[in-house]
Amino acid sequence: MPDLYAPPLDRARGERLSWADYSADFWQRYAQIYERDSWKFERRQHFVEQKSPSRAALGRGDWDGALRLLEDRRESLRKAAEQDQRQRTVFHRVRVTEQPLTPYLQWELHSLRMKAEYDEIIRVIDAAHVSALEIDGLLPEVVVLGGQTLYEVVYTDAGVPDGGIRFTEPDLVRGWEDFIRTLFEGGEDIASYFEREVAPLPPPQLITE
Template identity: 75%
Template sequence: MRDLHAPPLDRTQGVRTDRAAYSADFWQRYGRIYQRDSWKLERREHFVELNNPSWDAFRRGDWDQALRLLENKREGLRKAAEQDRKQRTVFHRVRVVGLPLTPYLQWELHSLRLKAEYDEVIRIVDAARLATVESEGPLPELVVLGGLTLYEVVYTDAGVLDGGVRYTRPDLVQGWEAAIRTLFENGEDIADFFAREVAPLPPPQPTTE
């Protein structure tokens, strides 16, 4: 993807926060957004989900229960979508995906497909298209809130959320928003990707990671 220009990140220019402080800061700032959109970039292919019953069921190997528990999230997603409409904001997500899918990604794509039914706009980018961009390492996990705040989301090696780094320098925020927009514009709608690559798959076998 030759037209992608990703600004370098220097964590010394941001504010490092632990998991609790990152979450509190994120939701406080998200609640203040009005008439501005947000953008998220997801790159890792395995995470450890905390306090997520569906993920716990997936990890136990109970795929049917994992899917049933995802369905239980519909009311919460509906309320969140209603609040976003009041704030006149749209949350865009770019999910980088390698094939064949990891077990985690197979589970997560079911979750994301459900979110897309409730106004989150999600597109999938084939990891193979990022070979040039990622010649020195994978893209970071990022969120740009309302064009004003950039978070680099930090995880442990195992994939457990470990807080974030907040950046507010305008050129850095705008540069990464433009980069995520470029990925988004080159991505595929999740509904089409899901129907072709995810729906036909048998239940995944959870790993021991």
């Protein structure tokens, strides 16, 4: 993989948003994208997704229920994919993984494989590819929308959503898009990764939160 450079994110140069404001701002801007692609970089190995029934089932130890509830999302994923096609936009995602997979990540990879069936283009990289950049801590969770807006998605130490920080400086946005694109080009497609590393796994152990 080529030499990597992740531009530093000085939070003081961005605008701090609550979770509700971040979500509203994200979807408003996403709806305005036309013929531009978006990129997401996911690094953490555990999140608490509070509005996901499937994720809640995982937290209760109901693995079969969690997978069944993921299947219930297919219609909404199909509609989202059709909207992206109308906007001529593609959402790319780079997912960092560590072995052994956490229960959360095992569940999320099922979700991501399904998203890839409809709309997103998703690739997986091993954490070793970014370890040299993490001497002072994990890289942030980042989304670049349409080449114009950069969000650092903020979580508590426990993985609970805690809003976002919006940046619009062109050089910073372009730098992170280039960084994620480089990782993406060296990553493995979610389909082949899933079949080799996820499909053979037994149900994960109960998550206690």
